[in-house]
Amino acid sequence: MGTDEYDPLFETKKVKGRVMFRLFSVSLFVGICFIWAYRLKHIPKEGEDGRWVWIGLLGSELWFSLYWVLTQALRWNPVYRHTFKDRLSQRYEKNLPGVDIFVCTADPVLEPPMMVINTVLSVMAYDYPTEKLSVYLSDDAGSDLTFYALLEASSFAEYWLPFCKKFKVEPRSPAAYFRSMAIPNAAANLAREFLVIKKLYEDMENQIENAAKLGRIPEEIRSKHKGFSQWDSYSSRRDHDTILQILVDRRDPNAQDVDGFLLPTLVYLAREKRPQHPHNFKAGAMNALLRVSSKISNGKIILNVDCDMYSNNSQSLRDALCFLMDEEKGHEIAFVQFAQKFENITKNDIYSNSLRIIFEVEFHGMDGYGGPLYGGTGCFHRRDTLCGRKFNTEYKNDWSDDQNDQLIIEASKNELEERSKEVASTACEENTQWGKEMGLRYGCPVEDVITGCLSIQSQGWKSVY
Numbered sequence: 001m002g003t004d005e006y007d008p009l010f011e012t013k014k015v016k017g018r019v020m021f022r023l024f025s026v027s028l029f030v031g032i033c034f035i036w037a038y039r040l041k042h043i044p045k046e047g048e049d050g051r052w053v054w055i056g057l058l059g060s061e062l063w064f065s066l067y068w069v070l071t072q073a074l075r076w077n078p079v080y081r082h083t084f085k086d087r088l089s090q091r092y093e094k095n096l097p098g099v100d101i102f103v104c105t106a107d108p109v110l111e112p113p114m115m116v117i118n119t120v121l122s123v124m125a126y127d128y129p130t131e132k133l134s135v136y137l138s139d140d141a142g143s144d145l146t147f148y149a150l151l152e153a154s155s156f157a158e159y160w161l162p163f164c165k166k167f168k169v170e171p172r173s174p175a176a177y178f179r180s181m182a183i184p185n186a187a188a189n190l191a192r193e194f195l196v197i198k199k200l201y202e203d204m205e206n207q208i209e210n211a212a213k214l215g216r217i218p219e220e221i222r223s224k225h226k227g228f229s230q231w232d233s234y235s236s237r238r239d240h241d242t243i244l245q246i247l248v249d250r251r252d253p254n255a256q257d258v259d260g261f262l263l264p265t266l267v268y269l270a271r272e273k274r275p276q277h278p279h280n281f282k283a284g285a286m287n288a289l290l291r292v293s294s295k296i297s298n299g300k301i302i303l304n305v306d307c308d309m310y311s312n313n314s315q316s317l318r319d320a321l322c323f324l325m326d327e328e329k330g331h332e333i334a335f336v337q338f339a340q341k342f343e344n345i346t347k348n349d350i351y352s353n354s355l356r357i358i359f360e361v362e363f364h365g366m367d368g369y370g371g372p373l374y375g376g377t378g379c380f381h382r383r384d385t386l387c388g389r390k391f392n393t394e395y396k397n398d399w400s401d402d403q404n405d406q407l408i409i410e411a412s413k414n415e416l417e418e419r420s421k422e423v424a425s426t427a428c429e430e431n432t433q434w435g436k437e438m439g440l441r442y443g444c445p446v447e448d449v450i451t452g453c454l455s456i457q458s459q460g461w462k463s464v465y
């Protein structure tokens with residue numbers, strides 16, 4: 001304060017060697033032009049052999065060249081970003097915004113509950129004030145097994161979060177961490193606690209897998225938690241009332257980990273489904289989560305993660321905030337997309353299942369021109385833009401509480417659950433702009449691309465990679 005010097009929260013660097021690449025690219029283009037000229041000049045006359053083969057080759061070369069020219073645009077101006085998380089802490093540590101994290105799942109067989117809760121645990125353990133963090137699991141299968149797994153995860157989190165903090169564990173998905181570590185031989189206390197926490201994890205895993213094998217939740221477990229009573233009236237995964245349970249309420253002083261620190265809010269949601277009502281797949285689930293979370297935590301920032309991906313970096317939330325909270329440029333940025341990394345890829349990855357070119361080259365290229373696409377997972381949005389806020393040069397970052405936050409503070413947990421159930425119903429979207437002007441767009445299998453490109457970026461918002 002008191003100085004005009006502005007220390008940005010992030011910097012943008014142009015990739016080195018761009019000039020060399022452009023020269024190379026132009027030289028290739030000249031070569032391509034020669035090929036076209038040759039083809040055009042030597043087209044066999046009418047009646048000569050091979051005339052149509054020649055024309056066919058010309059057509060395909062023109063087509064490939066067009067494709068090549070388009071891909072060059074994505075390589076022309078790549079940029080890299082660097083964040084200053086220490087500055088973020090210095091300026092905002094006491095006033096960091098609330099963050100709501102949405103994990104979506106849709107099938108307890110194809111997406112096993114153990115995988116799902118590992119994703120949930122990885123985001124619950126972000127290096128972020130837990131009183132500002134809320135995690136929501138949307139279960140489109142409405143499976144009591146997934147609910148049970150989440151319930152177990154909420155108990156395991158009481159041990160896992162302090163362990164992560166104490167030993168700066170990375171990655172914070174327990175399964176990925178245990179896979180990547182043999183017994184640590186560094187510090188004796190780490191090795192001891194590692195074994196304890198690993199044992200707890202394996203016990204939890206056994207219990208969940210046993211229930212999965214059995215195909216139902218044992219009665220002694222069901223009777224212990226009132227949440228299971230919501231399945232008594234359950235009819236089928238495509239036809240049921242909203243099932244919603246706040247498993248951890250961060251406003252509750254008893255919601256503590258074993259070291260006495262608050263746990264983040266944790267919510268299970270299976271939105272209402274009716275056969276006669278289109279559920280709009282993941283976009284529908286995300287929109288229900290947007291409404292439900294506005295009644296429970298109303299975080300200004302939203303992270304969306306697919307249940308088959310975990311967060312492999314506990315600092316990424318702070319990285320994202322460096323972009324969104326930057327005083328000079330932050331207000332133009334609608335979302336921050338992170339790269340996806342894949343495990344279990346074959347050795348040579350001959351079909352490029354790891355999407356290397358997209359994430360290592362092209363997204364950096366798009367970032368030089370106003371930002372990458374919304375990739376559907378690993379993306380931090382402003383709640384405002386996801387809910388359809390139009391871009392406006394006057395827009396200013398405002399992280400202070402609003403009227404809605406006051407309503408949340410004053411309500412009991414039951415009241416929050418009741419209010420949330422209302423907005424997770426199928427009826428509440430009828431004759432509204434949800435799926436059209438608000439929330440994720442409906443009617444397209446790649447809801448992420450159309451939401452990011454056609455509705456957010458086309459209005460003038462930028463994004464960052």
Ligand SMILES: O=c1ccn([C@@H]2O[C@H](COP(=O)(O)OP(=O)(O)O[C@H]3O[C@H](CO)[C@@H](O)[C@H](O)[C@H]3O)[C@@H](O)[C@H]2O)c(=O)[nH]1
Pocket residue numbers: 104105106107111138140280281282285305306307308375376377445446447448449
């Ligand atoms: O009715 C549904 C169907 C799917 N999902 C969830 O949506 C996510 C993505 O579905 P998936 O089948 O894994 O699709 P992918 O092709 O792997 O996903 C990529 O492509 C999708 C469509 O563009 C994006 O939504 C994803 O984020 C992106 O990772 C998963 O977590 C699912 O559980 C639901 O919640 N409800």
Ligand SMILES: [Mn+2]
Pocket residue numbers: 306308
């Ligand atoms: Mn997937």
